[in-house]
Amino acid sequence: MHDQRSTTDWVKHAPQTSSLERFEAFFVAHAFDAHQHDTYAIGMTLDGAHRFQYRGESNVCVPGEAMILHPDEMHDGCAGTDTGLRYQGLYVPPSLVQHIVKGKPLPFLKSGVSRDQRLVSAVFELLHAHELAPLAEDDALFNFVMTLAAVTGQRPARPAHHFAAALRAREYIHDNLDRPITLDQLADCAGRDRWSLSKDFRVFFGTSPHRYITARRLSQVKQLVQAGQTLSKAAIDSGFFDQSHMSRHFKRSFGIAPSRWYFPQCDG
Structure with a gap:
């Protein structure tokens, strides 16, 4: 810096x-x-x-x-x-x-x-x-x-939304949480262009594909840690790059570092 x-x-x-x-x-x-x-x-x-x-x-x-x-x-x-x-x-x-x-x-x-x-x-x-x-x-x-x-006051368009496409994308996410997922991959499996799918997903599941993926991965981290796995291994097994990557998302989602949430005697 x-x-x-x-x-x-x-x-x-x-x-x-x-x-x-x-x-x-x-x-x-x-x-x-x-x-x-x-x-x-x-x-x-x-x-x-x-x-x-x-x-x-x-x-x-x-x-x-x-x-x-x-x-x-x-x-x-x-x-x-x-x-x-x-x-x-x-x-x-x-x-x-x-x-x-x-x-x-x-x-x-x-x-x-x-x-x-x-x-x-x-x-x-x-x-x-x-x-x-x-x-x-x-x-x-x-x-x-x-x-x-x-x-800037631009009125949003009202295109038709496709629930089936959003559902296919969600199923793909659940089947591939342990690997990198791109919007192009989701669009291909859903049969929609990437931005139309983004709108579909928000309409039917209340959030963006990226936030949905992150939330599912964090839920998996919670389950693994509660089952006795370390934070670092739970992060990797849930599809994050490393523990630091997972921790940033965890704190953004829950307002506290995962180490403090699960191991409150730690300062990290």
Whole structure:
């Protein structure tokens, strides 16, 4: 991790593991000249303030807000405080968004900055989803696009939902909990495209495929630990990468580390 008190500009790029380009950066003063992307430019300020010109107006993005710039819109960027600007960002191709909105206009946040906690949470999830699993990124992208559409006032489409497809996907999940599962695999077995299946699954089972898989794996961890298995072996046997991967999901779901839940005399 870079020192946020640095006096030297730096940019750290995340490994390119998907079609989404992620980075973290620190700038003392001037960051970018006026330019435009053919993607959505999305970011969150970690320290300081992100000042930029967008659609003829001066804007500032501070911690706790989300910056979402529309494709092909001119903008620049600089630090808005003397202590510099540190932020995380990523670029989302419009083609990925269009796969989800299916022919509707791309969602457009006119101001470029939002304090709406639904959108802030969705952006945070998307920025960090690559640290978990491919299905987590698909889930986070779907949630971001749908949340952006809702926040910007775009009325959701009402496509026909397919219970049989969602049921086939759920059965596939239960049969393959001990191995990696992708949204493409679920879509293939269900006979639906990946984003239609995501909507089907939410309608009929109340959550996304990724969250459903995680919940089932955590339930299996609980059963194995209560039967006397170690946390590390229970995590692997339930389909997590390792104990640390499982613990992050456990704490996110239950608000406490599994070691404290099952072995309260431990500090970990």
